[in-house]
Amino acid sequence: MEAPCSNLLHIQDSVTHDPVHAHPLLQDMDSYRKMYNESIKDGNAFWKRMAEELLTWFRPFERVCNVDLSDEDCAIPEDGCVSWFEGGRLNACYNAVDRHVINGRGKKVALLHEANEVGVCRKVTFETLLKCVSQVANALLSMSVRKGEVVTIYMPMIPETVYCMLGCARIGAVANLVFSGFSSSALATRLQSTRSRVLLTADRLNRGNRLVELMPVVKDALLVCPHVEYCVVYQNSDQSVPRDGLEIADQLTCQSHSSALSDLSNSMAGIVQNFHHLIFYDFTEWMGKERMYCPCEWMDSEDPLFVLYTSGSTGKPKGMIHTTGGYLVYASLTHKYLFKVREDDVYACMTDLGWITGHTYVVWGPLLNGTTTCMFESTPLYPNPCRYWDFVQRYKVNIFYTAPTAIRALMKYGESEVSKYDLSTLRVLGTVGEPISPSAWEWYYRVVGKGKCSIVDSYWMTESGGILLAPIPGVTPMKPGSCCLPFFGIKPALIDPNTGDELTSKGIKGVMCVSKPWPSMARGMHGDYKRFVCTYFEPYRRHFFTGDGAYLDKDGYFWITGRLDDVINVSGHRLSTAEIEASLASHGTCTDVAVIGIPHDIKGQSICAFCVPKRGYEFQENLTFELCQHVRRTIASMAMPDKLYLVPALPKTRSGKVMRRLLRKIAAFEFDSLGDISTLAEAEVIDQIISVVRRQGGHK
Numbered sequence: 001m002e003a004p005c006s007n008l009l010h011i012q013d014s015v016t017h018d019p020v021h022a023h024p025l026l027q028d029m030d031s032y033r034k035m036y037n038e039s040i041k042d043g044n045a046f047w048k049r050m051a052e053e054l055l056t057w058f059r060p061f062e063r064v065c066n067v068d069l070s071d072e073d074c075a076i077p078e079d080g081c082v083s084w085f086e087g088g089r090l091n092a093c094y095n096a097v098d099r100h101v102i103n104g105r106g107k108k109v110a111l112l113h114e115a116n117e118v119g120v121c122r123k124v125t126f127e128t129l130l131k132c133v134s135q136v137a138n139a140l141l142s143m144s145v146r147k148g149e150v151v152t153i154y155m156p157m158i159p160e161t162v163y164c165m166l167g168c169a170r171i172g173a174v175a176n177l178v179f180s181g182f183s184s185s186a187l188a189t190r191l192q193s194t195r196s197r198v199l200l201t202a203d204r205l206n207r208g209n210r211l212v213e214l215m216p217v218v219k220d221a222l223l224v225c226p227h228v229e230y231c232v233v234y235q236n237s238d239q240s241v242p243r244d245g246l247e248i249a250d251q252l253t254c255q256s257h258s259s260a261l262s263d264l265s266n267s268m269a270g271i272v273q274n275f276h277h278l279i280f281y282d283f284t285e286w287m288g289k290e291r292m293y294c295p296c297e298w299m300d301s302e303d304p305l306f307v308l309y310t311s312g313s314t315g316k317p318k319g320m321i322h323t324t325g326g327y328l329v330y331a332s333l334t335h336k337y338l339f340k341v342r343e344d345d346v347y348a349c350m351t352d353l354g355w356i357t358g359h360t361y362v363v364w365g366p367l368l369n370g371t372t373t374c375m376f377e378s379t380p381l382y383p384n385p386c387r388y389w390d391f392v393q394r395y396k397v398n399i400f401y402t403a404p405t406a407i408r409a410l411m412k413y414g415e416s417e418v419s420k421y422d423l424s425t426l427r428v429l430g431t432v433g434e435p436i437s438p439s440a441w442e443w444y445y446r447v448v449g450k451g452k453c454s455i456v457d458s459y460w461m462t463e464s465g466g467i468l469l470a471p472i473p474g475v476t477p478m479k480p481g482s483c484c485l486p487f488f489g490i491k492p493a494l495i496d497p498n499t500g501d502e503l504t505s506k507g508i509k510g511v512m513c514v515s516k517p518w519p520s521m522a523r524g525m526h527g528d529y530k531r532f533v534c535t536y537f538e539p540y541r542r543h544f545f546t547g548d549g550a551y552l553d554k555d556g557y558f559w560i561t562g563r564l565d566d567v568i569n570v571s572g573h574r575l576s577t578a579e580i581e582a583s584l585a586s587h588g589t590c591t592d593v594a595v596i597g598i599p600h601d602i603k604g605q606s607i608c609a610f611c612v613p614k615r616g617y618e619f620q621e622n623l624t625f626e627l628c629q630h631v632r633r634t635i636a637s638m639a640m641p642d643k644l645y646l647v648p649a650l651p652k653t654r655s656g657k658v659m660r661r662l663l664r665k666i667a668a669f670e671f672d673s674l675g676d677i678s679t680l681a682e683a684e685v686i687d688q689i690i691s692v693v694r695r696q697g698g699h700k
């Protein structure tokens with residue numbers, strides 16, 4: 001029963017006591033504290049109970065963690081090597097799908113998919129999901145995909161993508177999702193570094209007004225990936241054959257094993273380029289011919305479940321590895337408590353599957369808990385800025401989870417666009433990906449949630465696998481803009497960056513770290529364990545380094561202040577300035593480049609590039625445009641600089657280090673507060689850059 005306590009609702013001292021809907025599992029802050037203390041003081045008992053309650057194990061685990069969690073002061077091993085639920089065997093897909101069918105919930109909707117066009121909807125029950133996933137699993141087996149093999153999935157927000165993720169898990173293959181907005185080079189790098197033999201993809205990406213043909217992108221990637229043996233294409237367009245099929249066949253020696261793609265194989269006849277041997281399948285036929293049941297492969301708790309590439313502070317993306325048991329326990333537990341899920345809830349996390357939020361909170365968390373999870377193929381602004389609200393009304397959504405950038409974009413259109421819709425089903429509103437400003441928070445709370453919903457500002461990252469800090473809805477008093485308190489088992493530590501010591505007093509800023517192992521922490525970086533240790537465990541001994549700064553207020557609430565490294569956050573997308581710089585440099589027309597993030601009202605940060613053209617290219621017409629397009633082609637359109645300045649030189653120290661601090665000030669038009677420039681090698685560069693920036697006008 002919901003507690004009808006809306007009369008208690010008030011915002012005081014910027015603390016909001018949630019309240020209209022009680023939490024089904026936790027009564028109040030005392031119960032949170034009790035459970036939190038247990039999770040920290042006796043992690044062994046806590047996680048044993050959680051793992052047994054939340055998952056079905058084929059064989060029980062023998063040990064909770066390689067680190068003794070009954071010791072309150074236990075820390076993360078220096079080499080970052082942790083293992084959870086050792087000896088246990090289980091299957092992720094069985095837990096997310098089969099057991100709900102076995103328990104008589106087969107007719108319940110598991111996936112609710114809304115396509116790009118309003119109201120075009122597909123509902124997939126757990127029963128159907130089991131059949132489809134089994135077919136995909138069998139089809140993968142027929143290609144001899146085996147346990148531990150990485151399968152790359154480059155697909156849009158459609159149910160088939162989930163079939164592929166779960167199908168991989170069913171047979172013990174490791175899914176490697178590549179966000180479908182990435183370019184052919186980004187796809188190729190990920191195919192190459194995982195040595196994938198199998199690529200599962202689609203012919204088209206439908207995103208608002210943009211209908212992107214994926215086949216040309218796939219073709220370009222395949223041309224440099226001769227190790228790919230199979231390419232399975234889902235027809236996400238009206239066409240029966242990928243438009244670019246013929247073109248692909250011109251360049252690759254391949255066969256087609258499906259009638260839908262027969263043009264492809266026909267056009268192949270006589271082509272002997274001896275490039276490589278590649279077989280194309282039409283996705284629907286490929287899975288359609290398979291049996292609708294596939295037995296599960298029982299995996300070790302520490303067997304990898306998926307690899308997901310994310311940006312780091314160097315130019316090379318990092319393939320984070322997540323394993324089975326610990327990841328699933330944490331995904332299920334966080335989803336259950338932080339979204340206050342009930343049996344008949346409709347839960348909608350609006351993120352793409354290509355990001356960690358899509359993995360943990362569109363697929364694994366909700367499906368493990370038997371929740372109806374929504375998938376949204378379009379954008380919040382298509383065909384108009386009411387799309388989200390129409391979605392909530394149409395499907396009677398109870399829990400809605402999105403990014404602050406979307407909230408900021410929608411705020412612009414005013415309250416009237418929201419109030420046209422009945423949003424009374426909403427109970428919990430989540431946000432993720434970047435700090436949410438108090439004004440965006442307040443708008444979300446008051447206009448969308450009508451002051452009756454909890455705002456779950458969830459702080460976490462690809463590496464953490466699940467949410468680290470967030471208020472528990474209906475329990476934790478909220479503060480607009482703060483991700484509040486740690487989740488069970490998470491022991492945050494603020495570190496002084498100068499001394500490396502833990503800061504223990506309140507009201508201070510420091511480096512955000514975690515000092516105890518938690519079940520869903522990443523287990524490694526694909527092909528580079530050394531970099532894994534060096535990035536996360538070496539900066540602050542026996543702690544996990546998140547990459548963020550944070551402020552701890554007098555009440556013990558955390559406020560994330562942003563990244564401390566060269567990672568920037570553009571519309572909730574994590575991008576590496578070094579990667580964008582490497583792309584600009586590879587164009588070959590510049591001697592020097594520097595990329596920075598600058599504050600942006602809607603996107604959070606926008607990308608600003610400073611490029612020094614080589615002699616002879618200074619006056620090349622369209623160079624700015626060309627450089628931006630090059631970034632789009634080599635990384636993704638979201639990585640394209642919003643502003644690109646062609647400058648005669650970059651401000652550097654005498655040791656040759658680019659002074660980004662100065663570039664940030666100049667890009668923000670703060671010419672009068674540049675601070676100390678005495679370490680600059682050539683001080684006159686500053687005036688030259690300022691004059692270019694003035695001439696070209698401010699940033700977008």
Ligand code: PRX
Nearest residue numbers: 432433434435457458459460461462560574
């Ligand atoms: O800087 C933090 C920011 O997003 C980074 C992680 O990005 P990614 O791995 O792409 O995962 C995003 C979704 C989990 C973090 O290091 N970030 C994420 N959530 C928040 C946040 N910053 C402030 N508040 C948040 N709630």
